Amino acid sequence: MSDLLDRLRDRGWRLTSQRRVVAEVLDGDHVHLTADEVHARAAERLPEISRATVYNTLGELVTLGEILEVATDGRAKRYDPNAHRPHQHLVCFACGTIRDVHPTGDPLAALPAAERFGFTITAAEVTYRGLCADCVRRSG
Template sequence: MAVSTSEQRLRTLIERLRARGYRLTPQRLAILQVLLRDSSHPSAEQVFAQVRRLYPTISLATVYSTLHVLKELGELLEIDCHEGFSRYDGRQPQPHGHIRCLVCRRVDDLPLGEGERLAQAVAAQTGYQEVRPQLLFTGICPRCQGGAEGEA
């Protein structure tokens, strides 16, 4: 029986957490599952709301600390969409571009293969280390294009 990409990704995250000495609590597992299932690039508050349905006593601090750990492990991409809060991508933690709808605020991945090459060039030119591209485009998504003029 073949293991899905999502299941394999979950196993990888669990192994990485355990290898660093972190306990896998039911709440932490639920956070991981939300991050892998939700392709909308949820905010911490959105992750919290989804996990809270299963675990009403979970705190927002638990969500933030788990997000921080995953980010430190390189298993979570934090996205600044200039909305006053961050969004998170646990499905594709490697640097890649994003596009945000100006109307509905949805965020989608952009398959830009040049990000790593560009980061290396910037590092070589500037002397900076650990350069990571964070590319964000904005526009109006196909779903919102119908009557969106003037609403953005």
């Protein structure tokens, strides 16, 4: 993840210990943490870090395109460090687990011009929903 820190420094990001631990917490490609989870993990290394700083830093990383904001339910947003490879999400109804998935084709192509109502469309997000194997087993 030092390449993330390098990229940020190259863009003139002032590197503080708080920003460093937030970036480190988001290291790895298969986590989808809430802001509070990021805060809790960051606080293990830097106990005095504040919630506001975590929110600010996450917001900046989203603006810079280094992480994605994912709102799969009405609850807390989740932050996805896998921003450089296009993907969609698969969410378990029961336990809320999120997996990155890679459908074939471009979902945008499925929307005919007549269904675009003059919009300039730039993104198509797909959320697949179901029960994960563990929750199927558990529920019978």
